[in-house]
Amino acid sequence: MMRLKDPFTTSFGTMQDKEFYIIEAIDTDGNSGFGESVAFTSPWYSEETVKTNLHVMEDFLIKILQENEVNHPDDVSKLFEPIKRNNMAKSALEGAIWDLYAKRKNISLAAALGGKKKEIDVGISIGIQPTVKDLLNTVEHYIKEGYKRIKIKVKPGWDVDVLRAVREQFPDTPIMADANSAYTLADIEHLKQLDDLNLTMIEQPLGHDDIVDHAKLQAVMKTPICLDESIHSLEDTRKAIQLGSCKIINIKIGRVGGLTEAKRIHDYCLERGIEVWCGGMLEAGVGRSHNIALTTLSGFTLPGDTAGSSRYWEKDIITPEVTVDNGIIKVPNKPGIGYDIDRDALKAFTVSEKVFEF
Structure with missing residues (x-):
C-alpha cells in the first residue's frame, strides 16, 4: 500500500491510499519481469477491485499460465480469453510477462511493442479542488512546470463555470474535461x-x-468526446467508432486487459484516423513505466496522464524515478521497462507476498 501525497477527488469520490499488487515473473535464468495491478479498493471506476484481482489471478489466471506454454506475450491474452472481463487482473500478469520477454530479448519494452519515440509529451490530471481559486492556482503551477495539457475533473455543479474561469485565465492552454x-x-x-x-x-x-x-451527444457537440470507461476491447473500439460515439479514445492498459490489446486498439485507431492517448490509474513506478512504453507507439498523438513519480508519491518503487522536464519524459532504453526496482522501497510498502511455482 502506498499513500498519495494529496487526496485525489473525482465525481466518484476521494482517495489517498492506493492498494495494488506488484507481479514479478522470474525465469530459470534469474531474469525478472514486473507488472502492476491498477484496480482500486472500491468498485467505483469498474467492477474490479484489489481483492477481486487477487481472487481471479490466484484461482484462475495463474493456473492457466502454469498449465500452458507461453512463447510470446501475445499468447497470454489468448489463453485468458475463457475468463470473462477481469481485465485489470489479466493485465497485471501479462505486463510482467511482457517485461520479462523484453529483458530476455535484451531490448526495451517500448521496442518490443514497436515503439519508436525517444521522448513523450505528458499532461497532468487535476482532481476536483476545494475552490475555483485553488484550481486556478494548481493549473498555473503545472503550466509553469511545462505540462503539455491540463485535464480537469468535473461533475454536475463543478463544470461549465469552473472550466470557463480556467479558460479565461489560460486562453491558450490545451484543456480537457473528465466527467x-x-x-x-x-x-x-x-x-x-x-x-x-x-x-x-x-x-x-x-x-x-x-x-x-x-x-447522440457527439452528433450535437463540436467538442470531441473521448471514451474511457466504455472501451474494454478492440471490439468495443470498433463499435464506438462505427456508431460515431467519439472522436478520441483513452487507452488504459489495465482497462483493456493488457499491452497486447492496447496495441491492437492503437493500431485500429491509427488506421482510421482516431486520435488516442494513454490514461493513468494513479500507478506506481511499474505501471507508469508500462504507460511510457506504450505511448512510444506512433498513434499516441495527444499528451497522456503519465506525470512524474513525484507528482503522486513521496517515494516511488523504481529507480530512477520517472521525471518530467518541461512536459517531456525521456524514454529509457535499458532492457524491459527501463527502470530498476527499488527493492528496499518495495519491501517497505509490501504487506503480504505469495510465491507460485511453475
Whole structure:
C-alpha cells in the first residue's frame, strides 16, 4: 500500500491510499519481469477491485499460465480469453510477462511493442479542488512546470463555470474535461455550453458502459468526446467508432486487459484516423513505466496522464524515478521497462507476498 501525497477527488469520490499488487515473473535464468495491478479498493471506476484481482489471478489466471506454454506475450491474452472481463487482473500478469520477454530479448519494452519515440509529451490530471481559486492556482503551477495539457475533473455543479474561469485565465492552454460518467442525455443543453471553451475534449461524459447515447451527444457537440470507461476491447473500439460515439479514445492498459490489446486498439485507431492517448490509474513506478512504453507507439498523438513519480508519491518503487522536464519524459532504453526496482522501497510498502511455482 502506498499513500498519495494529496487526496485525489473525482465525481466518484476521494482517495489517498492506493492498494495494488506488484507481479514479478522470474525465469530459470534469474531474469525478472514486473507488472502492476491498477484496480482500486472500491468498485467505483469498474467492477474490479484489489481483492477481486487477487481472487481471479490466484484461482484462475495463474493456473492457466502454469498449465500452458507461453512463447510470446501475445499468447497470454489468448489463453485468458475463457475468463470473462477481469481485465485489470489479466493485465497485471501479462505486463510482467511482457517485461520479462523484453529483458530476455535484451531490448526495451517500448521496442518490443514497436515503439519508436525517444521522448513523450505528458499532461497532468487535476482532481476536483476545494475552490475555483485553488484550481486556478494548481493549473498555473503545472503550466509553469511545462505540462503539455491540463485535464480537469468535473461533475454536475463543478463544470461549465469552473472550466470557463480556467479558460479565461489560460486562453491558450490545451484543456480537457473528465466527467467519469457523471451526466446523462438530459444534460445535453448544459454540456453544449462547453463548445464555447475550445476544449481538446470531454472525457466519458455519459454512462460507463454506454456507446449509444455518446453517439447522440457527439452528433450535437463540436467538442470531441473521448471514451474511457466504455472501451474494454478492440471490439468495443470498433463499435464506438462505427456508431460515431467519439472522436478520441483513452487507452488504459489495465482497462483493456493488457499491452497486447492496447496495441491492437492503437493500431485500429491509427488506421482510421482516431486520435488516442494513454490514461493513468494513479500507478506506481511499474505501471507508469508500462504507460511510457506504450505511448512510444506512433498513434499516441495527444499528451497522456503519465506525470512524474513525484507528482503522486513521496517515494516511488523504481529507480530512477520517472521525471518530467518541461512536459517531456525521456524514454529509457535499458532492457524491459527501463527502470530498476527499488527493492528496499518495495519491501517497505509490501504487506503480504505469495510465491507460485511453475
